[in-house]
Amino acid sequence: xxxxxxxxxxxxxxxxxxxxxxxxxAVLGPGLITASVDNxxxxxxxxxxxxxxxxxxxxxxxxxxTVALIVVQEMSARMGVVTGKGLADLIRENFGxxxxxxxxxxxxxxxxxxxxxxxxxxxxxxxxxxxxVWLSVPAAAVGVWLLVLKGSYRSVEKFFLVASAFYLVxxxxxxxxxxxxxxxxxxxxLPRFHADxxxxxxxxxxxxxxxxxxxxxxxxxxxxxxxxxxxxxxxSRMDVIAGCIVTDLVAFAIVVAxxxxxxxxxxxxxxxxxxxxxxxxxxGRYASWLFSFGLLNASFFAAAILPLSTAYYVxxxxxxxxxxxxxxxxxxxxxxLYTSILVVGALVxxxxxxxxxxxxxxxxxxxxxxxxxxxxxxxxxxNRTKIMGEWRNGRFFNAVAWGTTFIMIGLTAxxxxxGIRDLVAx
Amino acid sequence: xxETTAPDTRNDPRFLFFSELLGTPVVASDGRxxxxxxxLVAATGEPYPPVESxxxxxxxxxxxxxxxxxxxxxxxxxxxxSDAAAAEPxxxxxxxxxxxxxxxxxxxxxxxxxxxxxxxNDLHFLEVNRQLRIAHVDVGFRGLVRRLGWEPLVDRxxxxxxxxAPYLKSDQLLSWKLVQPLDAxxxxxxxxxxxRMLAEIHPADLAEIMEExxxxxxxVLLGRLDVETAADALEEASPELxxxxxxxxxxxxxxxxxxxxxxxEAADVLSELPGETRAELVEAMERPExxxxxxxLSYPNDSAGGLMTPDRVEVRAEQTxxxxxxxxxxxxxxxxxxxxxxxxxxxxxxxxLVTLKDLIxxxxxxxxxQLLREVPATVRAEDGLRDVARAAAKYxxxxxxxxxxxxxxxxxxxxxxxxxEVVDAR
Numbered sequence: 003x004x005x006x007x008x009x010x011x012x013x014x015x016x017x018x019x020x021x022x023x024x025x026x027x028a029v030l031g032p033g034l035i036t037a038s039v040d041n042x043x044x045x046x047x048x049x050x051x052x053x054x055x056x057x058x059x060x061x062x063x064x065x066x067x068t069v070a071l072i073v074v075q076e077m078s079a080r081m082g083v084v085t086g087k088g089l090a091d092l093i094r095e096n097f098g099x100x101x102x103x104x105x106x107x108x109x110x111x112x113x114x115x116x117x118x119x120x121x122x123x124x125x126x127x128x129x130x131x132x133x134x135v136w137l138s139v140p141a142a143a144v145g146v147w148l149l150v151l152k153g154s155y156r157s158v159e160k161f162f163l164v165a166s167a168f169y170l171v172x173x174x175x176x177x178x179x180x181x182x183x184x185x186x187x188x189x190x191x192l193p194r195f196h197a198d199x200x201x202x203x204x205x206x207x208x209x210x211x212x213x214x215x216x217x218x219x220x221x222x223x224x225x226x227x228x229x230x231x232x233x234x235x236x237x238s239r240m241d242v243i244a245g246c247i248v249t250d251l252v253a254f255a256i257v258v259a260x261x262x263x264x265x266x267x268x269x270x271x272x273x274x275x276x277x278x279x280x281x282x283x284x285x286g287r288y289a290s291w292l293f294s295f296g297l298l299n300a301s302f303f304a305a306a307i308l309p310l311s312t313a314y315y316v317x318x319x320x321x322x323x324x325x326x327x328x329x330x331x332x333x334x335x336x337x338x339l340y341t342s343i344l345v346v347g348a349l350v351x352x353x354x355x356x357x358x359x360x361x362x363x364x365x366x367x368x369x370x371x372x373x374x375x376x377x378x379x380x381x382x383x384x385n386r387t388k389i390m391g392e393w394r395n396g397r398f399f400n401a402v403a404w405g406t407t408f409i410m411i412g413l414t415a416x417x418x419x420x421g422i423r424d425l426v427a428x
Numbered sequence: 429x430x431e432t433t434a435p436d437t438r439n440d441p442r443f444l445f446f447s448e449l450l451g452t453p454v455v456a457s458d459g460r461x462x463x464x465x466x467x468l469v470a471a472t473g474e475p476y477p478p479v480e481s482x483x484x485x486x487x488x489x490x491x492x493x494x495x496x497x498x499x500x501x502x503x504x505x506x507x508x509x510s511d512a513a514a515a516e517p518x519x520x521x522x523x524x525x526x527x528x529x530x531x532x533x534x535x536x537x538x539x540x541x542x543x544x545x546x547x548x549n550d551l552h553f554l555e556v557n558r559q560l561r562i563a564h565v566d567v568g569f570r571g572l573v574r575r576l577g578w579e580p581l582v583d584r585x586x587x588x589x590x591x592x593a594p595y596l597k598s599d600q601l602l603s604w605k606l607v608q609p610l611d612a613x614x615x616x617x618x619x620x621x622x623x624r625m626l627a628e629i630h631p632a633d634l635a636e637i638m639e640e641x642x643x644x645x646x647x648v649l650l651g652r653l654d655v656e657t658a659a660d661a662l663e664e665a666s667p668e669l670x671x672x673x674x675x676x677x678x679x680x681x682x683x684x685x686x687x688x689x690x691x692x693e694a695a696d697v698l699s700e701l702p703g704e705t706r707a708e709l710v711e712a713m714e715r716p717e718x719x720x721x722x723x724x725l726s727y728p729n730d731s732a733g734g735l736m737t738p739d740r741v742e743v744r745a746e747q748t749x750x751x752x753x754x755x756x757x758x759x760x761x762x763x764x765x766x767x768x769x770x771x772x773x774x775x776x777x778x779x780x781l782v783t784l785k786d787l788i789x790x791x792x793x794x795x796x797x798q799l800l801r802e803v804p805a806t807v808r809a810e811d812g813l814r815d816v817a818r819a820a821a822k823y824x825x826x827x828x829x830x831x832x833x834x835x836x837x838x839x840x841x842x843x844x845x846x847x848x849e850v851v852d853a854r
Binding site for chain 1: 533534535536544545546547548549567572575576577642643644668672
C-alpha cells in the first residue's frame with residue numbers, strides 16, 4: 003500500500019472526500035448484485051402471496067428480516083475480505099469431508115428448489131402471452147446453458163442488472179394505489195401472529211427467500227474474486243448494507259402493493275396473471291405485460307447464476323476442477339453438476355398441471371428450512387480467532403445471527419409439527 | 429516401494445491411511461485412557477517425512493506425545509508408554525514441523541507433476557521399523573468416500589454390481605515428493621525437489637494455478653519462485669492478478685520481477701497499479717528497463733503503443749548476413765520473437781525487413797541490401813488493436829513494426845500479444 007495513504011488512514015482516515023468516493027465505487031458491486039438476484043422469481047412470488055393472502059399482516063417481519071439479512075451478509079463479506087477464501091473452501095478446510103458433504107447436499111437441494119422456482123417463473127411469465135410451458139421452459143433451459151457455457155454470460159450480466167431496475171415499478175404503483183398509510187405503519191411496527199401452519203410456512207418462506215443460503219456463498223466468493231483488501235473493507239460493508247436495504251424496500255413495496263389491491267379484492271393468487279393485478283393502479287391493462295417482463299428477467303438472471311455458482315462451490319470444496327473455460331474431460335464433475343441442476347430444475351416444471359405459483363412458494367420454504375445449517379457453520383468459522391483474528395464477530399452480531407438461527411429452527415419445528423397435525427386431522 | 433517381506437514379521441512394512449488413524453483411542457500401557465488421536469506432526473526436512481509426535485485430545489485438552497513412545501498401533505487403539513512425557517502443543521509449531529490434520533488434510537496443494545491444484549482427501553503412510561512416514565497424498569474420489577466412512581459399503585455395492593469397475597482400483601495417490609503444500613507458513617516447508625520442479629512447470633500452467641489459488645496461497649507460491657520463473661508466470665497471468673500480487677511483495681523484489689518481464693507485459697501490470705505504487709516500482713527498476721516501460725505506459729493498453737515491445741533486432745542495409753546472425757544471437761534473450769529482422773538507416777528510419785528464413789538460406793557474406801524486403805504494413809503507436817490485428821492477418825506478419833510520425837522504428841507488436849488480446853476481446 004502506498005505509504006502516504008497508509009499514513010492517512012492510520013491518522014484517522016483523513017483521505018480527501020473524492021478518494022473515499024472513488025474507493026467506494028471500486029469495491030461497489032458484490033453486495034448490490036447479490037441483492038438484485040435475491041429478488042428472483044421465488045422472491046417476487048413469495049412477497050406477492052404474502053400480501054395477497056395476509057394483507058399487511060406479514061409486514062412486521064421485514065424489519066427483523068432486514069436486520070438479520072444485513073448481519074448475515076456482512077459476515078459473509080467480512081469473511082471473504084479477511085480470509086481471501088470462499089465459504090465452501092473454509093468449511094472444507096475447517097470441518098472436513100463429512101460436514102462439507104452434508105452442507106453441499108443442503109446447498110444443492112436449496113438451489114435446486116430455487117432453479118425450479120426460476121423455471122416456474124419463466125413458465126408463468128410467458129403463460130401471460132399464451133406461450134405453452136413445454137415450449138418456454140426447455141427453450142429457457144437451453145438458452146441459459148448455452149449463454150453460460152459459451153462464455154458470453156459476462157456481456158449480458160449488465161443487461162440483467164439494469165433490467166432488474168424493473169422492481170422500481172412496485173413503489174411507483176404503490177403510490178397510485180393509495181394504501182391506508184396509517185394502517186401500513188401500524189402493521190409494520192406491531193407484530194401480528196397467526197398460529198396456523200400456512201402462516202408459519204409463509205413466514206419461513208419470507209425469511210428463506212430473503213436470506214437464501216446461496217447468497218452467503220455467492221457474496222463471499224464475489225468479494226474474494228474482486229480482491230477487496232482489508233483496509234478497504236468499510237466501503238465493501240456499505241455496498242452490502244445498501245444492497246440489503248434496497249432488497250427489502252422492494253419486498254416491502256411488493257407486499258403493500260399486493261395487500262392494497264389483491265387482498266382487498268379477495269383474489270387468491272394462483273397464476274402470475276393474478277399477481278400482476280397488483281401493478282394495475284400504475285399500468286392499467288398493461289400491468290400483466292410489465293409484470294411478465296420483470297418476472298422473466300428475474301427468473302432468467304437467477305437461472306443463469308444459481309446452477310453455475312452451485313457447481314463452482316461444490317467442486318471447490320471437493321477439489322474438482324471447475325470453470326467454464328475448462329474442457330469437459332478436465333472438469334467432468336463440474337459440467338455434470340451444472341447441467342443436472344439445470345435439467346432437473348426444468349424437468350420438474352414440465353410435470354403436467356403443476357401449480358406454478360405454489361411450487362415457487364414451497365421452494366422458498368425449503369430455503370428457509372436449510373438456512374440454519376449454513377448459518378451454524380458460518381458462525382463457528384467467524385468466531386475462530388485463528389481464521390478471523392481481530393475481525394471475528396462482536397457480541398451484537400453473534401446475538402442476532404444465533405437468534406436468527408434458533409428462530410428458524412423453532413419455526414421449522416413448528417411447521418413440521420403443525421403440518422403433521424393438519425395431515426392427521428384431514 | 430518396499431513390498432518384499434521384511435525379516436521381522438512384527439514390523440512388516442505396511443501402508444495405512446490417515447483417516448484410519450484419526451480418532452483412534454490412545455491409551456497408556458498401564459491402561460489409562462489418554463483420549464483420541466487428533467493430529468500427527470511430521471518433520472518435513474526429508475523426502476518422505478517421518479511422523480515425530482502425536483496430538484491427543486480429550487475434551488478440550490490437547491497434549492502432544494513423542495511418536496517414539498508409541499508401543500503398539502492398530503486401527504482399534506494406539507498404546508503409548510506410560511512414562512511418556514506429554515507436552516502442550518505449541519501455539520505456533522516449530523519451523524519444518526507440520527501438524528498434518530491442521531495444515532495438509534483438506535487443503536489445496538500443487539500437484540507439481542500434473543501442474544494443477546488438487547485437494548488433499550487423505551494421507552497415505554508407510555509404517556516401517558515402527559516409524560510412520562508420509563508416502564502419498566490421496567486426491568481421488570475413493571479418498572472422499574473413505575473420509576465419509578462409506579468405503580466398505582460403497583466398495584461392496586460396486587463390486588457386486590460391476591466387479592470390473594475402474595473405481596475399485598483407482599486410488600489416486602500422488603507421491604509426497606511431487607506435491608507442494610501452500611498453507612503451511614512461508615519458509616517452513618522446504619522441499620528441494622518440489623521447489624525445483626515448480627520452476628519447471630510451464631509458466632502458463634503456473635499462471636493458471638495462481639488464478640485458482642486464494643490470496644494468501646498465491647503469495648506463498650510466488651515467494652517460492654525464483655525471479656525469472658516468477659516473471660515468466662506473471663507474464664502469462666492477467667495483469668490485474670499480477671498487479672495484486674506485486675503490490676504485496678517487497679518493492680525491490682517486485683522491481684526485479686518487472687525487469688525480467690517483457691516490457692510490454694510489465695507496462696500492462698504497472699498500469700493496473702495505483703499511481704503512487706507504480707511510481708515507486710518504476711523508481712526501483714534499473715534505468716534502461718524503467719525508461720522503456722515508462723514510454724509504453726504513456727499509451728492506452730489496447731493501442732499499438734501499449735501492446736508493443738521496444739526490444740527488436742535491427743540491422744543496417746550495408747551489413748552482412750553474418751552480422752545479422754550475430755545481432756540475433758546477442759539479443760535473443762530479450763527479444764520475444766526474432767523471425768523478422770528490421771533494417772534501418774543511420775537515422776533509425778525503417779527501410780525494410782529480412783526474415784529469418786531469408787537469412788538462413790543466404791550465404792553469410794551476402795549483404796543485407798540484397799535480401800531487403802519491403803515492409804508491407806506499419807502501424808502508429810496510437811493505432812488501435814483492430815488495425816494491428818488486421819495488418820498482421822493481411823500480410824502474414826509475425827511482428828508488426830510500430831513507427832513514429834517520421835517513420836522511425838519504435839518497436840514491434842508480436843503476434844502472440846495480438847492473439848491474446850483478440851481472444852480476450854471476444
